[in-house]
Amino acid sequence: MSNPxxxxxxxxxxxxxxxxxxxxxxxxxxxxxxxxYTGLRQTPEQIVETAIQEDVDVIGMxxxxxxxxxxxxxxxxxxxxxxxxxxxxxxxxxxxxxDIPYLKECGIKxxxxxxxxxxxxxxxxxxxxxx
Amino acid sequence: xxDREKLKASVEQWENTTVARITSRFPERKDPFTSSSGYEIxxxxxxxxxxxxxxxxxxxxxxxxPYTRGVQPTMYRGRFWTMRxxxxxxSAEESNERYKYLLQQGQTGLSVAFDLPTQIGYDxxxxxxxxxxxxxxxxxDSLADMEILFDxxxxxxxxxxxxxxxxxxxxxxxxxxxxxxQGVTPDKLNGTIQNDILKEYIARGTYIxxxxxxxxxxxxTFEYCSKEVPDWNTISISGYHIREAGSTAAQExxxxxxxxxxxxxxxxxxxxxxxxxxPRLSFFFNSHNDLFEEIAKFRxxxxxxxxxxxxxxxxxxPKSMMLRFxxxxxxxxxxxxxxDNNIIRVTLQALAAVLGGTxxxxxxxxxxxxxxxxxxxxxxxxxTQQIIAYESGAxxxxxxxxxxxxxxxxxxEMEKMAEDYLQRIDDLGGAVVAIEQGYIQQEIxxxxxxxxxxxxxxxxxxxxxxxxxxxxxSPKGLLKVDPRVGEMQEEKIRALKEKRDNEEVExxxxxxxxxxxxxxxxxxxxxxxxxxxxxxxxxxxxxxEVFGEYQASITI
Numbered sequence: 001m002s003n004p005x006x007x008x009x010x011x012x013x014x015x016x017x018x019x020x021x022x023x024x025x026x027x028x029x030x031x032x033x034x035x036x037y038t039g040l041r042q043t044p045e046q047i048v049e050t051a052i053q054e055d056v057d058v059i060g061m062x063x064x065x066x067x068x069x070x071x072x073x074x075x076x077x078x079x080x081x082x083x084x085x086x087x088x089x090x091x092x093x094x095x096x097x098x099d100i101p102y103l104k105e106c107g108i109k110x111x112x113x114x115x116x117x118x119x120x121x122x123x124x125x126x127x128x129x130x131x
Numbered sequence: 132x133x134d135r136e137k138l139k140a141s142v143e144q145w146e147n148t149t150v151a152r153i154t155s156r157f158p159e160r161k162d163p164f165t166s167s168s169g170y171e172i173x174x175x176x177x178x179x180x181x182x183x184x185x186x187x188x189x190x191x192x193x194x195x196x197p198y199t200r201g202v203q204p205t206m207y208r209g210r211f212w213t214m215r216x217x218x219x220x221x222s223a224e225e226s227n228e229r230y231k232y233l234l235q236q237g238q239t240g241l242s243v244a245f246d247l248p249t250q251i252g253y254d255x256x257x258x259x260x261x262x263x264x265x266x267x268x269x270x271x272d273s274l275a276d277m278e279i280l281f282d283x284x285x286x287x288x289x290x291x292x293x294x295x296x297x298x299x300x301x302x303x304x305x306x307x308x309x310x311x312x313q314g315v316t317p318d319k320l321n322g323t324i325q326n327d328i329l330k331e332y333i334a335r336g337t338y339i340x341x342x343x344x345x346x347x348x349x350x351x352t353f354e355y356c357s358k359e360v361p362d363w364n365t366i367s368i369s370g371y372h373i374r375e376a377g378s379t380a381a382q383e384x385x386x387x388x389x390x391x392x393x394x395x396x397x398x399x400x401x402x403x404x405x406x407x408x409x410p411r412l413s414f415f416f417n418s419h420n421d422l423f424e425e426i427a428k429f430r431x432x433x434x435x436x437x438x439x440x441x442x443x444x445x446x447x448x449p450k451s452m453m454l455r456f457x458x459x460x461x462x463x464x465x466x467x468x469x470x471d472n473n474i475i476r477v478t479l480q481a482l483a484a485v486l487g488g489t490x491x492x493x494x495x496x497x498x499x500x501x502x503x504x505x506x507x508x509x510x511x512x513x514x515t516q517q518i519i520a521y522e523s524g525a526x527x528x529x530x531x532x533x534x535x536x537x538x539x540x541x542x543x544e545m546e547k548m549a550e551d552y553l554q555r556i557d558d559l560g561g562a563v564v565a566i567e568q569g570y571i572q573q574e575i576x577x578x579x580x581x582x583x584x585x586x587x588x589x590x591x592x593x594x595x596x597x598x599x600x601x602x603x604x605s606p607k608g609l610l611k612v613d614p615r616v617g618e619m620q621e622e623k624i625r626a627l628k629e630k631r632d633n634e635e636v637e638x639x640x641x642x643x644x645x646x647x648x649x650x651x652x653x654x655x656x657x658x659x660x661x662x663x664x665x666x667x668x669x670x671x672x673x674x675x676e677v678f679g680e681y682q683a684s685i686t687i
Contacts, residue, residue, distance in 0.1 A: 014247035016336015025687045039685040070262025097605040114467040115596045
């Protein structure tokens with residue numbers, strides 16, 4: 001059997017709403033994945049550094065403050081600089097539909113908005129992580 | 132056979148015959164019915180469920196101990212609750228316009244939302260502020276912004292609530308300074324600072340300093356306001372965000388009251404007399420989906436706090452025992468799907484708050500699961516309160532559900548569940564220790580995860596999410612914050628730093644820094660720095676140097 005999928009759940013920026021981040025972290029863990037949670041107030045630099053150090057397959061970022069258009073693309077830029085674009089990056093939170101195409105262009109594979117069942121997110125990760 | 136025995140016999144007979152005949156053919160929708168807090172909801176309630184009920188001891192009369200029925204003797208017959216919509220976004224100029232609009236629409240108090248950099252004590256030009264300026268509230272960097280925010284709003288005529296915690300003392304100082312420029316003395320000011328750091332560690336996340344210096348700043352504001360700003364609510368001890376983070380109703384009041392106990396103890400330890408500061412403590416609760424559980428929650432919280440203040444802290448002023456509270460409807464229960472349905476959710480939640488005796492109320496707007504609310508959406512939310520107030524009759528008599536077997540039984544149940552938690556927290560060494568150990572956070576997370584699983588298993592129905600769903604178009608016309616607000620704020624700071632007397636700024640900051648290392652009350656020194664136009668980031672910066680920063684314990 002292959003190794004479990006490793007996931008970093010991250011809270012970029014100053015947003016303190018971490019209910020969603022913690023629920024999805026736990027759901028991934030219950031689905032057999034290995035989960036690292038960064039805690040609050042992470043800079044894009046810290047997130048990318050942790051992801052590389054921990055050798056994760058997936059970065060899941062949660063943001064409810066409206067700063068996603070600034071912070072998510074920055075994470076993608078840094079991953080590119082570090083030659084780590086093989087990491088699957090997904091996002092969630094209060095993110096208006098009209099912002100989603102831009103975030104996907106930047107390389108975020110999927111955005112999960114409020115009301116998404118955790119099972120959908122888990123299925124998405126399983127389908128997209130080649131292990 | 133006495134009355135009780137007779138009733139017991141007839142209930143048993145009813146269950147075994149009348150009910151059993153039906154349920155054998157048509158089972159009930161659920162087995163058992165359970166509240167979010169975990170108690171079982173019975174088929175029907177009778178006097179048997181409030182055994183030992185003592186009207187005077189359990190309820191009293193409105194405006195009298197233990198305040199179960201409400202803190203005022205006439206409640207909404209005298210005056211409706213304060214309709215107070217939480218608002219603020221982008222710049223001080225834009226937020227000022229929104230406040231004037233809301234006041235013109237009949238809102239009766241202001242409630243200021245600050246952006247995250249302001250809440251965490253960073254100026255708009257700080258590297259960590261990038262992308263966050265003006266997003267979840269208004270950006271305030273100095274007194275100059277605060278002057279614009281309240282321009283044309285007479286501060287002796289409105290009451291203003293400010294959702295500000297770690298830097299609450301600084302924003303209060305700015306408010307006092309703006310009032311002074313309007314010719315309004317501090318003793319004429321009405322309003323609230325949230326100033327509740329413990330729930331920031333637990334659930335909301337905008338902490339700066341570690342618990343000890345944070346508690347000191349809080350007791351400094353208690354002491355200062357008791358002398359200088361006597362009508363100011365110096366803290367709003369908040370369960371709202373604890374509930375939003377996923378707690379149950381019983382956990383919400385338990386953890387909020389545990390925080391309240393910690394503040395009272397800290398103030399008494401700092402040498403204050405309980406009756407000098409306790410009358411200005413206020414609370415802030417969530418109003419969630421379960422109509423009756425919420426009403427019971429508010430009533431139980433009032434009774435529990437009154438008893439704690441009287442018995443545990445020996446307060447003698449009745450005002451010290453009154454739990455006065457603001458309510459906001461549950462943001463986390465809004466759905467992004469079929470957003471108009473949120474108007475109905477909010478109506479029911481608002482009704483619970485009114486039937487539970489709130490002193491002020493914020494009703495959420497239908498579009499808030501998607502973005503900050505538009506002006507139209509906010510107006511409907513405000514109208515919802517006005518319809519409840521003026522048309523429904525819900526405020527025409529006080530505590531209308533008192534004496535309901537169900538309401539009294541679950542009021543007792545909620546109080547008991549909260550007391551059990553308070554005992555556990557006392558055993559751990561109080562709220563601060565329980566937070567540092569991650570106990571409270573873990574309890575909340577367990578509840579949040581259970582809630583999510585119930586939705587996914589279909590045990591909990593959310594209309595438009597897991598039942599009665601439909602294909603929808605993307606919502607249009609959401610509020611967008613101008614991305615240039617960050618640059619505009621940076622420019623304002625640059626201009627300010629050229630214009631102000633930088634030597635005076637330096638000397639007031641130095642004085643604050645020195646005092647921070649002593650036991651002195653910091654409020655007067657913060658006020659001096661604010662009046663010299665030191666920025667929020669500069670003031671919090673010197674305090675960071677002395678106090679250090681909080682390191683959260685991470686639990687999942």
